[in-house]
Amino acid sequence: MAQAIQALRSRTELTLEDILSIVSSPNYNVRRVEVLDPAGIPPEDLERLEADEIVHVGRGRFQGITTVLRFGDAYISIGLQTPRNLFQIWFSRLWNSIALYVAIAAALILALANKVVHPVLQLTAATQKVARGDFDVRIETVRNDEIGHLTRNFNQMVQELRTIEYLRKDFISNVSHELKTPLAAIQGYARLLQDDRLTVEERNEYAAVIAREAGRLANMSSAMLSLSRLESQNTVESTTEFSLDEQIRRSILVLEPQWDRKRILFDIELIPMRMRGNEELLQQAWLNILGNAVKFTPDGGRVKVRSRSVEGAWEITIRDHGIGISREDLPRVFEKFFQVDRTRAGEGSGLGLSLVKRIITLFRGSITMESTPGEGTTVTVVLPDDCGEEG
Known part of the structure; x- marks a missing residue:
């Protein structure tokens, strides 16, 4: 800093006050000194000051070094801030660094949350739709990580559930249709048997139809139970x-x-x-x-x-x-x-x-x-x- 002050003095026409305002820093105590205390400066350093040289003067064990240089009829003293102020500067820089790191960490967490939590929320919402019976749900993904694999497995599961649901509805529809025919025949011929004017041959014929359709129902029920048991067997x-x-x-x-x-x-x-x-x-x-x-x-x-x-x-x-x-x-x-x-x-x-x-x-x-x-x-x-x- 002393060299900078000398350069500004030799190359510009700035006053001492202007130069001091330019080189002022929170880390250093730069001030104008009208009269030096000869007792605190060795004679050889005084001679160097008179020759416009830069002199470093010790100010005590704990106060560090003070730099002194001549500026016309006055002198400039450059020294570090007092220990208390230095601690404040250090603490301020530490606090600023911590704040910066916290801001960076918060940004990374937000980015990570958007990358991880958002797909999980999508899966949760889709799972709730499937639980309500909506099997047309599908989640698009281009990820190749664990969440991508989970999403693709979810889509495959929903597709299989959709197929099973279709087969279930088709099975119920077919069962209803197949059971309806023999039941209708049994019901119809049972009503005919209530007619007292029927001959013995007619009664026997109608009873045979009822017995045949009842047997068909029994065989169908047995077949459905057997098929259901076998389909659950591996x-x-x-x-x-x-x-x-x-x-x-x-x-x-x-x-x-x-x-x-x-x-x-x-x-x-x-x-x-x-x-x-x-x-x-x-x-x-x-x-x-x-x-x-x-x-x-x-x-x-x-x-x-x-x-x-x-x-x-x-x-x-x-x-x-x-x-x-x-x-x-x-x-x-x-x-x-x-x-x-x-x-x-x-x-x-x-x-x-x-x-x-x-x-x-x-x-x-x-x-x-x-x-x-x-x-x-x-x-x-x-x-x-x-x-x-x-x-």
Whole structure:
């Protein structure tokens, strides 16, 4: 600072007061001194002052150094502020630094809150909508962090819930429709039976219709309960080792009254097949598949049953020569309550193949169907030869 004062003195025509106002600083005590105390300054320093040199004079152990220089007939004293003022300056700077850091931290927290809290609030609001039954909610995101993954999983969950809700409504609609038909028949024929003018033959006929429709309701209820139980089941329980080929033969014998009445012949070529699984559950699938083959095969027709080993699995094919299935209906044959032949809608529940599909899936197998209208249908079932095996 002393050099700056000398430069201003030599290069400008500013007065001492003007220079002092320019170089004044809160850190230094810069003042004009009219008369120096010779007792506090060594003689050699006095001589240097007279030669316009800058002199540093000690002012005590705790007060530091004072710089003195001559300015015309006066002198300028430059020293640090008193210890109290220096502490105030230091504290002021510290406080300003803390305030700056707090402001920066607050800005960062606000930015972080906007980045983290806002998506969480969006998810909360969307979850509340889903809880109220709104499954059309979707949250757009381009984030690749944990919140982005959570958002995408949420969207996937809502999509699956929307599908389940659609299936539930469709199932209820189908159940209502399927139950309405037999109930209406039972109600109608029950009213007819109240007529005293009916003959014995008419009464017996109406009672038979009521009994048949009641049986259909019972079968439908049983099928729905079985399907509901199987859909909530993820593994095959109560597994035993059994002969798969013998099981298929027994299933054919169980259906003998139906195929014998229609004079249907079975052409059977089954290789020995051993497997582990729930024997009773799998037999339900064979009874449904073989029952459909018998139902849709004309009188005097033929049903072929074949099996072979394919890459560690058993492949069983059952082919009938019935009415066949159209290309439009084929993708829907495993849907609940779907029936290919509408003229025989009163003969089944429309749940048989849905049950079959679920059973085969539980056995970690697959079932496919090929058909040509007027020529027949081929059902192919593939089961792992270790299906149902524990471990």
